[in-house]
Amino acid sequence: MKRLLSQNLIIGLLAIGFALILYYPVLNYNFVFDDEMVIVGNRVIRDASHLLNFFTEHTYSFYRPLRSLSYFIDYRYWRLNPVGFHITNILLHGLCCFSFYLLLKLWGAGPWIRLVALLIFLVHPVNIETVAYLSSRAELLGTLFTLLFLLSALCHLTSRRPLHLLISLLFLLGALLSKESFAIAPFLLLILKPHDSPGGHTNPRRNQRRIRIFGFSLILTGVFLAYRFILLKAPTNLRQFDLLLTYPQILIKLPSVLLTYFRLLILPINLSPHHPLAVMPLPSPSVFGVQAALLAGIVILLIGCRKAGRIPFQSGLWILIALLPVSNLYPMPRLLAEKYLYLPSLGFALLFASLCTGKTNAGKKRQIFLAGLAILIFAILTLVRQPVWLSNYSLWKNTSSDRPSSPLTLYNWGMAQFQSGRFDEGLKTLQAAEAILPGQPIILERIADGQGLLGQYDRAIELYLELLQRFPESPTLHLKIGFTYEEQGYPKLAAHYYDEARAMAVRTDTIQVQQLFSVYQELTRWREMGGGLTPATPLLENILALSPDDPDINYRLGQAYEIEERWAEALDCYSRVIDQTGPTAELLYRQGKSHQGANEFKKAMQSYYKSLRQDPKFYPPYFELGGLLAGYGEYEPAERFYRAGLKLKPDDYRAHTNLGSIYQFQGKYPEAIAEYERSLQIENSYKARYNLGFLYLKKLNKPERALPHIQEALHQSTDPAQKKKLKDALSQITIE
16 A cells, blocks of 8 residues: 555656646746736735635636635735746645546556556646646646546445545535536546446446446536625626627537647647637538538547547546636637647547557557657657746737737737837737727727827827726726826826716626726836836725725825825825835835925935845845935035945946035035046936036046036027026137
8 A cells, every 4th residue: 555655646746747847937927917917916815804705706707716716825925926826826736637537547547558648747838828828727626626526436436435425515515616517527537437446347336336326426516606606606707709609609609619739739749829710701501511421430539449448448538528618608608719629638648558558569669669759759849838938918919910810919019019118019010900890898998098198198098098988987997087087187087987887896896996997007007118117106005995904095195195196195005015015225215305305305215224224136226325325415425325326226327416415515526527427328318418417527627628518408408597607608608
């Protein structure tokens, strides 16, 4: 027994180790696609008070309690560092491989079949999306719990222990709470029929226990589905492109979808995060007939595997059953996705392994060689494909080059361009998507976002208002209209729409309030990329009133108060964040800035010193302390702080200018000139030009050196008093 356990432990560690080695490059990848929404912008995974809501409410139109719970755990340890989230996905993939191996052992598969099936599943390129794409976590969790359910159920068949039955039902509940499509798990149990005896005779009592487990699991599944779709209700606000199809149109495309799935399992090339079947024309009757005939032939072939043996036949049935929930008999959010093949690929791996390593000795070496070659090719294809998932930009740039006429691909490519600060290019890409698929609300909304980013406020508001007529209860649209009005300089109109947005979010559910703040964060992040920032203070105050202890909302509101120079309110916000999350270098620095803005200079210095004690490599407090000390006439310590900060941030032109001023006050003119020159090499700043010009003119009596700096400073100056002083200096140089 101990030897068996140690063997299983070694195989489990090897499976997880191979998964980590194969997917090691993914650890350096960013959040992509829907990760930005369901993880980065998902406020509810950051607060333990929302744990119950995972099980009682939809999050972003989906009911995925265990996925949200796993994100919550990842966030507790890793915050928004994608490395931790990727480690979890890879570990789950390794655990699925190990559980699959154990299931095959109980199933009665031979050692070679188990090994080949495990490796094929581990390296199959079609599973890249499931492992590298963090939003696919539900597929990993659901598959793992399904395998554990089947393992526990098979244990009950042999042990007859009620505990194994109870554990199997708990695992089934875990699969259902991961994703409702795993409701097919009880039917997979029916096809798992290991030999009962060396002669292959069936055991009536074991069949009775199998039927009993199936009955209990079917009841549990029915209760869950009733809760999921009747009590919670299916969300009606899904606006994915794939739902443009009517149900009859989906059924007409069903053969195309299933044939594509079979092709991806057998020949995993031309992989893509978006297969544009939804927006392709419906097949003609003749094409539909050919596709239906091909599909029927594949089904007959899989069922015909019965002649090849028990395991090939059962693995063929596994593929067919696992494809049922993703065939769109009940419409899925996406018509076709590679992540939907994670569970079916287990059946494919077993079918491939059982056909390649049959019982006959004739040609067995050649079969094993072919299996090894297939594993190697699949592993290479997986490694080659992985870099596409590095970032949103790489993902959709690659996809758009393969599918330039797909509106969904163009939409996501435009959004990736927005996120990288390429607003002009992104707007053109979104307009191209809208030209292919006119009138799609989500594209129009993003076009309006782009127009707002580019300062085309009237066009943006006009488009938002058109959409608002179609979706009058949308808090997001009200938020964006308010945001645009504030950018345009109409604060009263902005406040009106902010109030409407907040009221609508509260009427919907508490999670909508958090999602509203996520939209605000997205807009402000884009504005910051473009060099601007809209505080949206009234909106943030409203949201904070609903979530007064939320540290991120307090932090954002503190920043908004800083922009408006409301230093006391900013200080209160930052102090609340410190109380809730503990002091960090960034928070103490912000606290110091608020004290400094309120002319509380000694308190500001204390906060800056605390900030440096928290993180000596955080450079901003060095510059602020240098400036304050210089203001007190303590030039030597001020000089030391500026030099320490410039070692960490050597390209800060303002710091070089201020250090030059400190040298100038001390009469160290060569050092001052050197710092001003370094500042001008980085940025043609007015202050450096002004100081350098008057240093040459007044202190060093070198008007010819002062002239170009005075002229450039005059060109940049907007202050009338400064302009007069610069003109007088120019007159003095001309006379001389």
